[in-house]
Amino acid sequence: MSARIPKFPKALTLLLGVVMLAACGQSASQNQDPVISEALRPLPEDLRADATVYRYNADSGEREILREGDNHVECEPRSDDGFTWCYPTSTAARRDLRARLVAEGLSSEEVAERITAAEMDGSVAPSPIGSMMYRTYDEGDRIQYLWVVVLPDQVASDLAMPTGSQRDQSLAGQGTPWMMREGTSGAHLMIPINGTEFSNTGSTAPLIDAKTITDPVTQATLPLPDDLKNVATVSTFDASTGQRVVLREGTSTVECRPHDPESGFTRCYHQDGWVSRDMNARLLAEGYSEDDASASVAKAVEDGAIPSTPMGSLGYRLYGEDDRIRLLWVLRVPGATATELGMPTESQRDNALAGRGTPWMMNEGTAGAHLMIPINSTELSNR
Secondary structure, X not given: OOOOOOOOOHHHHHHHHHHHHHHHHHHHHHOOOHHHHHHHOOOOHHHHOOXXXXXXXXXXOOXXXXXXXXXXXXXXXXXXXXXXXXXXXXXXXXXHHHHHHHHOOOOHHXXXXXXXXXHHHOOOOOOOOOOEEEEEEOOOOOOOEEEEEEOOOOOHHHHOOOOOOOHHHHHOOOOOOEEEOOOOOOOEEEEEOOOOOOOOOOOOOOOOOHHHOOOHHHHHOOOOOHXXXXXXXXXXXXXXXXXXXXXXXXXXXXXXXOOOOOOOEEEEEXXXXXXXXXXXXXXXXXXXXXXXXXXXXXXXXXHOOOOOOOOOOEEEEEEOOOOOOOEEEEEEOOOOOHHHHOOOOOOOHHHHHOOOOOOEEEOOOOOOOEEEEEOOOOOOOOO
């Protein structure tokens, strides 16, 4: 006599099926090819599942797909030099051409010339300003977790960016972003990521309570890296008169305002950024609604009556409590999308409050599109 097979209610059968599928999915994830897993490591979690993984054939320079993805980033497995890189798919044609030229045996100078020629004749699109690259490294003698924003031909002073190297601070786990190779086709912003499992091992600097600093110039420049503190202009805004009041005239394009008791923020921007903010404040003081004031400012920018903050410029913000991101830098990319620049969009607010946040894009495709860059592990960062 054969054993009777028990019958389960339909709902229970469906539930069991879902559980089994989940278990299979979890097993597949756990058993993922280690080459693929390692290649995806530089990416934030919201980009890993759908990223393409590829490599180049050393002999032909042709692309070989290891895993087909369907989002806007792609990664190469760890190379022999210990680096693992991920890139926006919008720059794939440029990298593919470079790989083929290298495989042909061309020198680095010849490769650069051919790529420049390809950009000029339109066969290869130049890397968009603001394109994001992601990198990890195996050992602590270099920055282990680094994101890079491509800024071809841009100059630091035009973007209110620092250029003082943060390599040593990054190796100690406390680095902040800085610009390299300004004014060249290879100009870029280095963003060391502190405080994560992939970051350089280091301690978090003792917290400085910004509220104990009473000198307005010192307090206003707290969000800045050291190489910009002494050259930044410091000003205030008299809401009753609508006038900008300079406390210290600087020699750079960076301008800071002291702590605002109402908002709790200390802010520094490219000096052009304050023009629109001051106009908005004057209009509000005159009785305009927030919507009308914003519309008037936008119209003034559109007409050229006031300057717009440059594409790729940095802003710096400090907050005094742990319920928000304490030290935050913001990269402006007006009108850009995550797909174009290869950026993540999933909020890192909670991770940033815990001291391990990574950058993410907000307001993509709008005039207010920007990259949020939480700064971890410094003397002004969240604990």
